[in-house]
Amino acid sequence: MENIVLSIDGQKVSCPPGTSVLEAAEQHGIKIPKLCYHPDLKPYGACRLCLVEDEKTGRLMASCVTPAASNMVIRTATPRIINHRRNIARLMIAEHPESCVVCSKGNHCQLRLIASQLGIGETKLHPMPNYKTLEQANPFIIRDLSKCILCGKCIRADHELVFVGAIDYNRRGFRSRPATVHDQALEKSNCTVCGTCLSMCPTGALSPKNRTYVGSPARESIAICGFCGVGCSLAMGAAGEKIVEVKPAQRPDSVNRATLCVRGHFAHDFLNVSNRLVSPLVRPNGNRRPAQLVPASWDEALEVIAKRLADIKSVNGPQSIAFLGSSKCTNEENYLLQKFARALIGTNSVDNGGYIFGQSRLRSFDERTAGGGRVNPLRGLERAEAIVVLGADPGHSLPVVGYYLKRAAGQGIPLVLVNPRRTELVNSAALWLRLQPQTDLELLNGLTALLHTKEGYDSGFIDRYTEGFSIFRYSLSALDLERVCRVTDIDRRQLDAAADLLHGKKIAFVVGQGILQQKGGQHSLNALLNLALMTGSLGKEGTGLYMLAKENNQAGALDMGAAPDRFPGRQSLKDDRVRKQWEQAWKVKLSPDQGLNLARMIMEAEKGNLKALYVMGENPLRALPATERVQKALQKLDFLVVQDILECETTRMADVVLPGAAFCEKDGSFTNLEGRIQSFSTVVPPPGHAKPDWEILDRLMAKMKNGCGYGSLEKIRAEIRQRVPMYAELDGRRQGWLRATSSKVIFGADGADGLISFSPMVSVDEPVKDEDYPFTAIFGSMRYHLGSGTRTGASRRIQELELSSEIEISPQDAAGLNFKEGEAVNVISRHGAVGAKVRLKTGILPGQIFAPLAVRGNTAMNLIGLSDLAPADSPGWKTCQVTLKPA
Amino acid sequence: MNPLEIDWNRLNAIIAKHRGEKWGLIPLLQDIQETIGFIPPESMEPIAHALNLHPSQVQGVVTFYAGFSLKPKGKWVLRACRGTACHVKGSRGILRLMKKELGLEEGETSPDYQFTLETVACLGACFLAPTMMVNRDYFGKLNPTKVTSILAQYGKEKGDE
């Protein structure tokens, strides 16, 4: 369609049809005051401050809701308009309370700003503040609705962006206010405390609760959230050397735009807690436990490490040393750490915390697709033809992904939800397949077979890009659908309904820890890829597999080679050509043999084979199952180095502790779950003597080889860019994307004809009833905590919630066991026992319980046995059989 | 009848009748208001689920319209007109009398759920000012005697507490 041409303040302006007068003006640098308009929200026209005049007709109109039309002659600031605007603003202020002068919104208040721009001091109107409620019981958001100007932004943000619907207008006219159902406090409603409404509010009606700082931050810088794998862009407000406020950065090209979640918005107060590590610590007396940890200089501490590692290497060999990289540290830091292990020490025993979330299981997936499909922007979900969500509760684990999904479903995109538990996505789902835990594989097989029978496959795609379909389809025809229904506990009609919803569509799969950590997860991933191949759901926007990375740089740490079986770029150790390249680059001999993964490091330490462990930014003692076993294993080590930001269970066991920097205290880059590489710079300096982790590693490595280090981050980046083609865009720009390097043509024009093969069908065993441990415990996350909860647990605001260890149980089972809401019980598995309080939940099926992880002081991980997740037959860490006893 | 005890069977039947209707919220609410006499606050969640809305949206609509009430009302809802025409003709005194006779303030309901007293801005029958309504019946050209006899007609004896 042709552009519309109009005149605004005498300037010829052209814009596409559908643009509002306000947007057309803004695009041409003409500013119009506005309070209720936001580019991400539907226009609303509530505040009337954006009034403009059409010279031809003399009509006044709200420019945000008036579409530009050709030949309009718009004036945005005639005396008449200004007079009207002034009156509107005066009325708003007359209704405002006197506490305005001490409002915590301070200089961020847009009402105040506009009033002063319009030259309003005294309103000369009878003041008529009309509403009394001040609500500040929750630790996050203060609601002072006497300052509400009814712009509706909070409500629209809540409905249109995060899709929660916690608030809406109540009553009408003068008494109208945004309210929760039954007018309860926010924390009693279904509000997720994401704070999106808060950062939208133009006045002090909604403001963040901040105990340690009053007023507006002195400066604001952009950073990337250090919690989950979404990688939201933050605007971090600092005063002095402390972060005092966090808001969404509101960048149009960011993942989250105007949204955030409770962690990103509020939990960053953990940065300022008293148990931050501020100085290197060593143990005197030849550095042995049980001597106390005492502060030391950097030189001293690094000297001890260099010497001890060299000694251990010469006495016990390089294989007696292992390195644990971090799914929370930057790409550059993980690259250095694995180089430390491989090039300097000579071991492939290097892993990262992503292991805990099943990251290592992506290997066969990566291999089959040759690393293709890694770049998958979330915005594609809003353009998908159909979405299947498996083993994921993004509303809690990766809330921003949850928003994308709910918005997609809100647009009418069919969403099939596969989950044994009721989650917040159920309301958005076209179909909820409530299968038995750990039977996803069977369900996927059944769905694939059913779609095959109904001819819901893409022959063109199969012929062009895949191989082995003719054999695979035999197994599909042979599949016993009755057994599928029996094992999964999904009835045939539902399975048919799912197949009908997906028939003929290209599918986007959203895959969470429920699949990655589960028993047989590897097979489930293979089955997923089979289904994706058969339906042609790969290689195009809005299709393929969205792997939910639980921690912010889980994907990047793996890309950087912080894994026992892969070089940087997710290249195989076994590939001779690749290994040669790295040998040349690093001028050392490299071993093709896989090193120890995280679970095996613990097992080898237990046996006494592993002598030294270098941990960067992880708290294995809290994050792994079987705490006691892990603790004993770590005690057996000759030497434990922990480099971290907070004092924690693991640092207390260390022989040397090195204080690192949190994500906003250093330069670096993270790669999010979409394959977006986001570089960032320092917002505030690290506390005390703490240093950026890359600098620590650089100095230590230089010391060990008696040479000099990189000295700058850019030099490390240059090496990565040169050696890891995937990361060619890691050049310090705010945003780049992984470069496609797949050899499969489906993922990019430069791919060769490499076909992707269907993998043979595998079935799960029929479950046998476990008489001694009759309940299946499902482990999962809560939105207030991330990972093992070390950082979120240190946040004062999160602490104030006083979450306690709870398990969720169905009312039927509770009645059968005679348990009451809130009653203390013991949960016992073959591996351990923990105490917890009972919560009755209708969203849980009888025979199952849900145990949230990472809550402060919670030890639910102890119910799971420590097993290696890598083998295909691993029991997994997602569920286990338990029994319940009164405490 | 204890109006606080909600008849969930009837309520659920009404909700089920409108389930999935995209524009069904107002008819559904009217249906409940008529049948049950008010919109039980606990019903807002199930209503929202049935129509695929947020409960807060349902509440927004319920509290917007004066015709919906979240509190149970009396068997007889008396509405005194406080519009301009009626005011000129002395509706203030009429209201005062009604308050006194019923022992209720505006917006209140008697403990036995017989009477609810409300005011409206104009009943649209100004030629009959001052006016009032009892449920759906209009009464005009009111004077104190007439008011007392109307109240008596609905079972409110003078001085009968």
Ligand code: SF4
């Ligand atoms: S904090 Fe988030 S969920 Fe709660 S009302 Fe605001 S936008 Fe809605």
Ligand code: SF4
């Ligand atoms: S609370 Fe804030 S955002 Fe919400 S309507 Fe009032 S002024 Fe607008």
Ligand code: SF4
């Ligand atoms: S935790 Fe995840 S979803 Fe929440 S703000 Fe941070 S990156 Fe975004």
Ligand code: FES
């Ligand atoms: S910005 Fe246009 S009416 Fe508020």
Ligand code: FES
């Ligand atoms: S003013 Fe009373 S009926 Fe119109």
